[in-house]
Amino acid sequence: VIAGNAELHLEELNDTHAADIAEVVDQMSLEAGKLLLHDLEDEKAADVLIELDEDLRAKILEDYSGLEIATELVDNLDSDDAADLINELSEERQREVLNSIEDPIQAKGLADLLIYPENTAGALMGTELVKVNHNWRVLQCVKEMRRQAEDIEHVHSVYVVDDANKLLGTLSLKKLLTTSTKTPIGEVFTKNAQSVEAMDDAEDVARAMEKYDLIVMPVVDSLNHLIGRITIDDVVDVIRDEAKEDYNFASGLVEDVESDDSVWTTTRARLPWLLIGLVGGLGAASVIGRFELELSHVPKMAFFIPLIAAMGGNVGVQSSAIIVQALASKSPMGSLLKRLFKELGVGLLNGLICSLIIVGASLFLGYETKLAITVAVALISVVVVAALIGTFVPLLLDKYKIDPALATGPFITTTNDILGLFIYFTIGSLLLGA
Amino acid sequence: VIAGNAELHLEELNDTHAADIAEVVDQMSLEAGKLLLHDLEDEKAADVLIELDEDLRAKILEDYSGLEIATELVDNLDSDDAADLINELSEERQREVLNSIEDPIQAKGLADLLIYPENTAGALMGTELVKVNHNWRVLQCVKEMRRQAEDIEHVHSVYVVDDANKLLGTLSLKKLLTTSTKTPIGEVFTKNAQSVEAMDDAEDVARAMEKYDLIVMPVVDSLNHLIGRITIDDVVDVIRDEAKEDYNFASGLVEDVESDDSVWTTTRARLPWLLIGLVGGLGAASVIGRFELELSHVPKMAFFIPLIAAMGGNVGVQSSAIIVQALASKSPMGSLLKRLFKELGVGLLNGLICSLIIVGASLFLGYETKLAITVAVALISVVVVAALIGTFVPLLLDKYKIDPALATGPFITTTNDILGLFIYFTIGSLLLGA
Numbered sequence: 082v083i084a085g086n087a088e089l090h091l092e093e094l095n096d097t098h099a100a101d102i103a104e105v106v107d108q109m110s111l112e113a114g115k116l117l118l119h120d121l122e123d124e125k126a127a128d129v130l131i132e133l134d135e136d137l138r139a140k141i142l143e144d145y146s147g148l149e150i151a152t153e154l155v156d157n158l159d160s161d162d163a164a165d166l167i168n169e170l171s172e173e174r175q176r177e178v179l180n181s182i183e184d185p186i187q188a189k190g191l192a193d194l195l196i197y198p199e200n201t202a203g204a205l206m207g208t209e210l211v212k213v214n215h216n217w218r219v220l221q222c223v224k225e226m227r228r229q230a231e232d233i234e235h236v237h238s239v240y241v242v243d244d245a246n247k248l249l250g251t252l253s254l255k256k257l258l259t260t261s262t263k264t265p266i267g268e269v270f271t272k273n274a275q276s277v278e279a280m281d282d283a284e285d286v287a288r289a290m291e292k293y294d295l296i297v298m299p300v301v302d303s304l305n306h307l308i309g310r311i312t313i314d315d316v317v318d319v320i321r322d323e324a325k326e327d328y329n330f331a332s333g334l335v336e337d338v339e340s341d342d343s344v345w346t347t348t349r350a351r352l353p354w355l356l357i358g359l360v361g362g363l364g365a366a367s368v369i370g371r372f373e374l375e376l377s378h379v380p381k382m383a384f385f386i387p388l389i390a391a392m393g394g395n396v397g398v399q400s401s402a403i404i405v406q407a408l409a410s411k412s413p414m415g416s417l418l419k420r421l422f423k424e425l426g427v428g429l430l431n432g433l434i435c436s437l438i439i440v441g442a443s444l445f446l447g448y449e450t451k452l453a454i455t456v457a458v459a460l461i462s463v464v465v466v467a468a469l470i471g472t473f474v475p476l477l478l479d480k481y482k483i484d485p486a487l488a489t490g491p492f493i494t495t496t497n498d499i500l501g502l503f504i505y506f507t508i509g510s511l512l513l514g515a
Numbered sequence: 516v517i518a519g520n521a522e523l524h525l526e527e528l529n530d531t532h533a534a535d536i537a538e539v540v541d542q543m544s545l546e547a548g549k550l551l552l553h554d555l556e557d558e559k560a561a562d563v564l565i566e567l568d569e570d571l572r573a574k575i576l577e578d579y580s581g582l583e584i585a586t587e588l589v590d591n592l593d594s595d596d597a598a599d600l601i602n603e604l605s606e607e608r609q610r611e612v613l614n615s616i617e618d619p620i621q622a623k624g625l626a627d628l629l630i631y632p633e634n635t636a637g638a639l640m641g642t643e644l645v646k647v648n649h650n651w652r653v654l655q656c657v658k659e660m661r662r663q664a665e666d667i668e669h670v671h672s673v674y675v676v677d678d679a680n681k682l683l684g685t686l687s688l689k690k691l692l693t694t695s696t697k698t699p700i701g702e703v704f705t706k707n708a709q710s711v712e713a714m715d716d717a718e719d720v721a722r723a724m725e726k727y728d729l730i731v732m733p734v735v736d737s738l739n740h741l742i743g744r745i746t747i748d749d750v751v752d753v754i755r756d757e758a759k760e761d762y763n764f765a766s767g768l769v770e771d772v773e774s775d776d777s778v779w780t781t782t783r784a785r786l787p788w789l790l791i792g793l794v795g796g797l798g799a800a801s802v803i804g805r806f807e808l809e810l811s812h813v814p815k816m817a818f819f820i821p822l823i824a825a826m827g828g829n830v831g832v833q834s835s836a837i838i839v840q841a842l843a844s845k846s847p848m849g850s851l852l853k854r855l856f857k858e859l860g861v862g863l864l865n866g867l868i869c870s871l872i873i874v875g876a877s878l879f880l881g882y883e884t885k886l887a888i889t890v891a892v893a894l895i896s897v898v899v900v901a902a903l904i905g906t907f908v909p910l911l912l913d914k915y916k917i918d919p920a921l922a923t924g925p926f927i928t929t930t931n932d933i934l935g936l937f938i939y940f941t942i943g944s945l946l947l948g949a
Contacts, residue, residue, distance in 0.1 A: 100727055227693050230693060236688045254664070259661050259664060259665060291755070294534075296671070313747050313748075314728040314730070314747075317751060317754065324755075324758030324761075325840065327758075328761055328762050329836070331766050331836075332765050332833055332835075334833055339846060348868075351830075351865060352865060355826065355898075358822075359872060359873065362826065363873075365825075366818035366822060369818045369820075369821075370818055373815070376817055383803055383817035384803045385796065386820045386824075387796055387799035387803075387821070387824045387932050388792075388797065388799060388800060389796075391828075391925075392796065395767050395792045395928075399767045399768055407773070427778050431785060435790075446797070464789075491825075494825065494828075494829075498825060502821060
């Protein structure tokens with residue numbers, strides 16, 4: 082990549098999309114990347130920096146003074162990207178950058194954006210937007226839009242506000258194109274635009290934009306004053322991150338792991354779940370230990386330990402995954418009792434089918450009838466209990482405002498392992514009279 | 516919900532967003548839902564139908580004749596939604612609807628859209644777009660745009676084509692607003708717009724739109740003729756579906772399950788993975804059976820069966836999840852050998868840490884030193900092997916064009932269970948001299 086890149090003329094690079102340049106920089110050595118960025122036009126360099134991985138960006142920004150960040154980068158970025166970039170700096174550097182911004186209104190605007198906590202609408206929003214007063218006529222609107230559009234890279238939507246800057250609705254480009262220039266805006270705009278408040282949860286914003294097929298969502302304060310807008314590309318990132326987080330939980334990773342992270346970073350992301358598994362394994366060992374006598378009478382009981390443990394784990398993860406997804410999409414859930422009752426039905430049906438198969442297979446493979454029946458009865462019980470636990474735990478976590486996705490992954494597997502084995506050996510000691 | 520709804524006046528309903536009405540219809544009885552749709556204006560009813568669940572839509576459409584679908588629904592929908600709706604009908608009904616469409620050009624256009632296979636750019640695209648000729652001047656452009664915009668609900672982007680309808684680039688609203696009306700378009704448009712071909716994979720389209728932060732993506736045929744556009748809201752659905760599918764695989768569900776699906780539907784989605792688990796469990800039983808003699812000499816070996824099985828499974832799922840995500844995001848992966856070598860390092864580090872803990876804990880809990888060492892050595896081996904398998908299998912599946920996400924979920928857990936137990940008992944029979 083680097084060899085091919087050396088041949089590229091700088092002019093061509095400035096015409097290349099920032100996302101493509103960022104991919105190249107990501108593959109280069111840190112020093113080569115810095116040189117490349119240095120050679121680019123300021124605006125392009127700023128765009129490339131935003132596309133880079135956070136760690137790499139931090140390393141590159143070490144070379145920039147507060148003044149350079151303010152004039153070369155912040156001035157060339159949309160306010161939401163600029164705020165994200167500043168947010169990643171140390172508090173001291175943040176103050177340095179904000180003080181180096183010439184335009185006091187811009188500096189104040191950025192400082193305001195920095196206040197919103199992560200994962201809120203405010204943290205996602207940018208302040209660049211085109212707005213018109215509902216008393217204007219179409220012609221004045223077009224003039225005003227021309228003036229405002231000078232400073233804005235993409236015009237997604239035109240907002241209509243009253244004299245107090247309260248959001249009234251949106252003006253479609255189509256209406257603007259097809260209406261006489263003398264028509265007052267008040268007559269042609271679409272009222273009651275969807276909007277979100279700055280402190281709303283980012284995932285709720287994503288869901289609303291998805292539901293209403295919106296490309297840009299206006300953000301208001303608690304008094305309905307228009308203060309910014311969120312574009313769909315930032316929301317797509319929220320959706321991806323959310324999905325990735327759930328997937329990571331389900332597969333036992335506690336933090337985001339890239340395939341090219343170091344051995345140590347990867348280990349750190351994986352070890353917590355493994356330790357839970359370890360503790361669970363010791364717990365299972367102690368459960369089996371309590372039935373050492375039974376086991377010594379019917380050693381073949383040990384054969385089916387993995388089966389019981391695996392089935393309990395699998396069913397538990399399935400049940401909780403269904404609940405986690407339902408909670409995430411805010412689907413109607415019905416009462417807890419009804420849910421558990423239904424899960425009981427699913428568990429019984431699954432358990433029954435699996436048990437019949439296991440009895441048939443065990444007898445075919447030449448295990449004793451008594452052992453086969455023990456395994457079958459234990460299997461139904463374990464599947465039902467695992468289904469109920471898998472349903473109950475994520476709902477419980479959600480009730481106490483803990484991410485229900487935590488319930489999938491090794492956590493529920495481990496619990497069900499221990500419980501399942503206890504059930505298995507208890508039934509075994511009863512049925513086998515061991 | 517139904518009670519509150521009865522009080523709504525029809526006029527209010529026609530002003531309500533289709534997505535909100537669809538949620539209400541979803542909660543009503545089928546008959547009540549049909550009545551409600553019947554009372555809505557045709558355009559609103561069409562929009563609501565598109566928002567409904569596919570099963571429910573099919574039931575409601577049974578009452579519509581081909582002619583009604585053509586005039587009341589298809590005419591009021593964007594071409595991509597209309598094509599989706601027609602696609603869900605039987606072939607006979609599809610022909611009926613297409614023959615009932617008055618405008619032969621519209622009918623031809625829809626028939627063309629029906630050809631594209633699912634999960635291609637063509638299946639996602641709509642044909643409504645605004646395009647201008649590069650030889651026109653700004654004034655003529657605005658006039659043409661006004662004319663074209665009459666038939667189009669949202670104008671996302673203005674495409675610039677040559678006389679042969681080949682895509683040249685895009686014209687930004689900003690440029691249009693800020694340029695003199697006499698300027699030729701050829702001088703102000705942005706060249707080399709990103710585009711996709713109709714047969715490109717939908718997930719690749721999603722990745723490209725995400726990467727380049729696009730809101731709308733033009734679709735061309737293999738000769739670069741502009742034939743349609745894909746909007747980001749359809750791509751967001753692709754991203755959600757993709758994430759959901761991976762998540763379902765990882766949690767052992769073979770099809771999409773909603774929390775309000777019937778017991779039987781849910782069982783059907785869950786049973787295949789459980790059967791794999793069952794077969795795996797029987798496999799594990801037969802592995803342990805081969806070491807029955809060793810087990811009868813050192814019955815305490817049975818205590819650690821769940822621990823070994825669980826750790827093998829957890830590590831395998833973690834490793835494969837990292838690969839699955841890297842493959843999905845097309846991150847640079849490096850050579851297979853390098854990857855496996857790195858995974859070996861991660862496995863050794865994780866295995867070593869876990870083994871040290873297990874030795875300490877086992878001795879503390881009063882297990883024999885020999886057994887503790889057996890478990891520890893087996894644990895390192897199992898963790899390393901599981902990490903390698905978890906890395907190798909999804910890469911192998913991907914190479915043979917099988918969805919690598921299949922590798923997560925119970926499949927890899929089961930394989931690792933069996934292999935892990937074999938390693939454990941082999942080491943046990945060597946170290947314990949049993």
